[in-house]
Amino acid sequence: MSELAAHTSEQTVSIPARRVPVAYDADVVIVGAGPAGFAAALKAAREGARVVVVERFDMPGGVHTSGLQGSANTGVGGIHSELMERFAAAGYIYTATQDTLPNWAGNPLSHYERYHKPDAPFARASFNPEGAGSLMAALLMEAGVTALYNTSFVDVIMKDGVGDSTITAIIVENASGRQAIIGKVFVEGSGTAHLATAAGVPFVRGGGPQPETAAWDGVHRPIPGGLLWIMSNIDFSRTVAHQISAQDPHLSKLIAEADAAGDLPKGLYRPRMRGENVYGDLYIGHPTLDMSPMLADGTFILWQNVPYEWALRMDESGEDDTRARRELRGFIDAEARFLRKYVPGFENAVLMDVGRFVGVRDGRHPIGEYVFSIDDARKGHRFPDPVTKPMTKTFYWDKHAKYMFEVPFRCFLPKKVDNLILTGASLSFTYHTIFMVMRNFPWCTQTGEIAGFAAAQCIKKKVSPKELEWSTPYF
Ligand SMILES: Cc1cc2nc3c(=O)[nH]c(=O)nc-3n(C[C@H](O)[C@H](O)[C@H](O)COP(=O)(O)OP(=O)(O)OC[C@H]3O[C@@H](n4cnc5c(N)ncnc54)[C@H](O)[C@@H]3O)c2cc1C
Structure with a gap:
């Protein structure tokens, strides 16, 4: 039996019109409880709004909990600092240093510290994604947010039908079936502009223009998404001993051996782009192991990125999303077995966990x-409606340049829809700015908090987000 091919024809079926129950009538309705949607819900509720947030997984936190990316950063104020303090107080933060993990700084296997000088001091802090997600859920409960888990946003109702500028309700699905949630102000927290694009907001697809190097074939591909996974019970000191004694810092000799024995699938280890992409050599391939200490001694998080050349768009295509999940899980299975069989220090390692979804790094960018x-960052533009005081951020792929700039509130306001506020990875940024710099956990949490504050102000003042006067930075 062969797999069925997906229909590419114009064939359609009609869905009979039917009435669905209204489950909630709220002030503020949020789709997605990642760092941004979570902070928006918490802030809006603390400001007195009646808030419903829907999340397709079983806890808030998005990429950083359900996706396992538990990078603990220094608090940047507001809800982000509160979270970091709560995680620490609950004992959910683990920090590896040069004392607990010697030979890590400058090690080519290190995702973050490989650029460091050998033996350089470092402190790599991570939080426990499962514990953090439970704490975040408790925080929403404490604030009186109605958070619906295992609940997927599937459609949007516009006031006067398709093309109208006001959202009146979202349609969701969960164990209760299909339901409507009515709201006054809506917040986009899906990380992939799911609500905004369904409501008719214009957008640019991921994969902006690439420099025309000799290697570029003219195809615009999104920066690959990734699936994170965790392995524990690794004796890394034995791996280091092998790297040194066999003069095999990248494990290339072991990889070649496994390759010759037919133990590695094609595409598992593949070269980086070497600067032939707008983001330099980042994220494009894994020539070797790519890992970072997490959770406890001997436990590491590992990256599986979608091969760049596959050009998968998990945010727009069910087939691409399925392929990404299936193939990356296959890579993880193969990599775990390779590590246990070939790499000293991994003999007794255990594959502990795989993220609940393949995270999208460069999805639809709403306008x-x-x-x-x-250019706004490079030229340090100032705006009449800044959301923060001037911020300094490092643009790694722009030769590590530091730029000081402001972001205007208008980046939170989508074109064509009046009662929707954008947040997180779905802000109105060009893909050059959002990748790496303007989509990290702290910043996404800040954008959610700003959106939650703005939404609650709209409810109090009885205005739409676009009518809200904004001249004072929130942070
Ligand atoms: C693989 C990967 C690695 C990363 N590594 C780092 C890192 O090391 N450090 C860092 O700071 N940042 C990192 N980032 C970036 C950062 O994680 C994201 O930019 C950030 O999480 C975006 O926050 P968000 O709240 O906008 O979206 P997300 O974190 O994506 O959360 C969106 C939430 O919405 C939910 N959702 C989506 N669609 C629906 C729907 N239809 N119905 C209901 N719920 C829905 C999702 O389940 C999810 O919980 C990484 C991103 C990826 C993809």
């Missing part, structure tokens, strides 16, 4: 009343 571009 807002202002589109923040790399």
Whole structure:
């Protein structure tokens, strides 16, 4: 039996019109409880709004909990600092240093510290994604947020039908079946502009222009998404001993051996792009192991990225999403077995966990009343409606340049829809600016908090987000 091919024809079926029950009538309705949607819900509720947030997985936190990316960062204020303090107080933060993990700084296997000088001091802090997710759920409960888990946003109702500028309700699905949730202000927290694009907000697809190097074939591909996984019971000191004694810092000799024995699938280890992509050599391939200490001694998180050349768009295509999940899980299975069989220190290692979803790094970018571009950062533009005081951020792929700039509130306001606020990875930024710099956990949490504050102000003042006067930075 062979797999069925997906229909590419124009064939359609009609869905009979039917009435669905209204489950909630709220002030603020949020789709997705990642760092941004979570902070938006918490802030809006603390400001007195009646809030419903829907999340397709079983806890808030998005990429950083369900996706296992538990990078603990220094608090940047507001809800982000509160979270880091709560995680620490609950004992959910683990920090590896040069004392607990010698030979890590400068090690080519290190995702973050490979650029360091050998023996350089470092402190790599991570939080426990499962514990953090439970704490975040408790915080939402404490604030009086109605958070619906295992609940997927599937459709949007516009006031006067398709093309109208006001959202009146979202349609969701969970164990109760299909239901409507009515709201006054809506917040986009899906990380992939799911609500905004369904509501008719114009957007740019992931994969902006690439520099025309000799290697570029003219195809615009999104920066690959990734699936994270965890392995424990690793004796890394034995791996280091092998790296040194066999003069095999990248494990290339072991990889070649496994390859010759037919133990590695094609594409598991593949070369980086070597600067032939707008983001330099980042994230494009795994020539070797790619890992970072997490959770406890001997436990590491590992990256599986979608091969760049596959050009998968998990946010737009069910087939691409399925392929990414299936193939990356296959890679993880193969990599775990390779590590245990060939790599000293991994003999007794255990495959502990795989993220609940393949995270999208470069999905649909909704177009807002202002589109923040790399030039705004480079030129340090100031705006009449800043959301923060001037921020300094490092643009790693722009030769590590540090730019000081502001972001206008208009980046939170999508074109064409009046009662929707954008957040997190779905802000109105060009893909040059959002990748790496303007989509990290702290910043996404800040954008959610700003959106939650703005939404609650709209409810109090009885205005739409676009009518809200904004001249004072929130942070
Ligand atoms: C693989 C990967 C690695 C990363 N590594 C780092 C890192 O090391 N450090 C860092 O700071 N940042 C990192 N990032 C970036 C950062 O994680 C994201 O930019 C950030 O999580 C975006 O926050 P968000 O709240 O906008 O979206 P997300 O974190 O994506 O959360 C969106 C939430 O919405 C939910 N959702 C989506 N669609 C629906 C729907 N239809 N119905 C209901 N719920 C829905 C999802 O389940 C999810 O919980 C990484 C991103 C990826 C993809």
